[in-house]
Amino acid sequence: MLLAVVNTLLVIVTPVLAAQTRPYPQCKGPDFRFDGYTYTLAPGTSERIWSHCSFPNPRADHARCGRTEIDGQYFLCDPDRLIWNQTIASQLEDKLTEIRNRTSTMCRDSAGVRETFRVAVALVHRMYIPELNSPQLCTNECGRLQPALNVSSRQQSQEEIDETLRVFADGLRALWKIGTCGNDVIVVYCQQFDQVYVSAGSAASSFLPPERVADLQDKFRSFLIEFGHEQGLEEGLSYMLGSLKVTLQGLTPAHIMLITNMALLGILGVLMLYYVLGKKFKVDVWGNNWRWPLGSGLVRWTSSP
């Protein structure tokens, strides 16, 4: 009975490996070409509106990612300087390094360099939003969906925000290729939506079931609500990267369930053995005769005081 309950739980928490992706048709003609654009400027406010296409890569272009240092390996890109305190940015960068330092080797790249889990972060103020209801909706060669939503004609729905973030994060993961065996995770935060999205490669997503990701997202949001845009973002990211490290180090709820399940099976086995033996113990449990079933025969062990 208990085992049945645990098994049901196990089925519920078992990671859904393949994240569902909506297929979009390819654009035709000039719409298909990606012309190297970086961002567009919002009419009126001149705020930069990013799509994942040509979003700066922190490993190649850390200056455009808002980092002033010359040396080092960077995995955090913040071109809009949402985190202006460089000390905090460095601390977040350290947390990303720690994930690479402290998780298991997943594979080796073509040069034989061992790869652990790798996490990169992209922070944007505003994001390009596609018109998902358009009958002409299509994807260009770099994975951007067209046409754009006319934001002055209608507001995007929460579902469209989720899909916009997914396309951005998955697109960035495909372009940056920070891991060669699905050991990559991209965290994208968009200030305009006040929301974070986690895109995980195949190896990483077995450690990050949707429930875990939803949990991280909710917790991140609670930091924004409590501390506001600036400090909330710093605290939320810090929390999220710390949690990602622990999660990617192993022991997910699914693993814990599996271990619990095995333990319960073991206990059940012992109980059954005890039940079988108990019938014999009852006869002479206080006596000096002990019987142990061993193999096919019954071994009688008599001790005399």
Ligand SMILES: *[C@@H]1O[C@H](CO)[C@@H](O)[C@H](O)[C@H]1NC(C)=O
């Ligand atoms: C940046 O953050 C560090 C660490 O929290 C803090 O000590 C420092 O005062 C901050 N710098 C500025 C200019 O606020």
Ligand SMILES: *[C@@H]1O[C@H](CO)[C@@H](O)[C@H](O)[C@H]1NC(C)=O
């Ligand atoms: C990560 O490992 C490198 C090389 O072993 C070491 O120099 C660095 O201090 C470590 N960083 C962190 C944050 O763990």
Ligand SMILES: *[C@@H]1O[C@H](CO)[C@@H](O)[C@H](O)[C@H]1NC(C)=O
């Ligand atoms: C966007 O919508 C507004 C209001 O409906 C309209 O005036 C404007 O022409 C539209 N812009 C584009 C590029 O379609």
